[in-house]
Amino acid sequence: MPDLVTRQEIVELLNSWQAGKLNAQSVYDWANERYSTEHWNVEDEIVNEVLSELDILDINLITTDDIPVFLKVLALPPAQIDSAIAILKAHSLTFSIEARKQQCRKDPFYAWLLNE
Numbered sequence: 001m002p003d004l005v006t007r008q009e010i011v012e013l014l015n016s017w018q019a020g021k022l023n024a025q026s027v028y029d030w031a032n033e034r035y036s037t038e039h040w041n042v043e044d045e046i047v048n049e050v051l052s053e054l055d056i057l058d059i060n061l062i063t064t065d066d067i068p069v070f071l072k073v074l075a076l077p078p079a080q081i082d083s084a085i086a087i088l089k090a091h092s093l094t095f096s097i098e099a100r101k102q103q104c105r106k107d108p109f110y111a112w113l114l115n116e
Helices: 007-018 024-034 045-055 064-074 078-091 097-105 108-114
Strands: 003-005 040-042
Touching: 007 024, 007 045, 007 064, 024 045, 024 108, 040 045, 045 064, 045 078, 064 078, 097 108
Parallel strands: 003 040
Antiparallel strands: none
């Protein structure tokens, strides 16, 4: 029987990342092991949306700056999946990609994608 990824587990992961106990690579690895695999199920669709974001955090240049939005989404009831998706989509339009590239270029985890 597959293991379950829960809201609480992702909240704890995000809080550890925000506190500096984890880095982007650790968060990515954790998400990559759990997203879209037969060995793991998700608690609900909102958990799946956040997990999918963490699984591609290198490509989308997700950083600790984004954690408050993920926590906000994870606080929504499961039935509010449409609101969760809308919040995530709206958030992706709130920051400058160029500024985020400059910020991420300093981190070896993201640098491989940004340094040509």
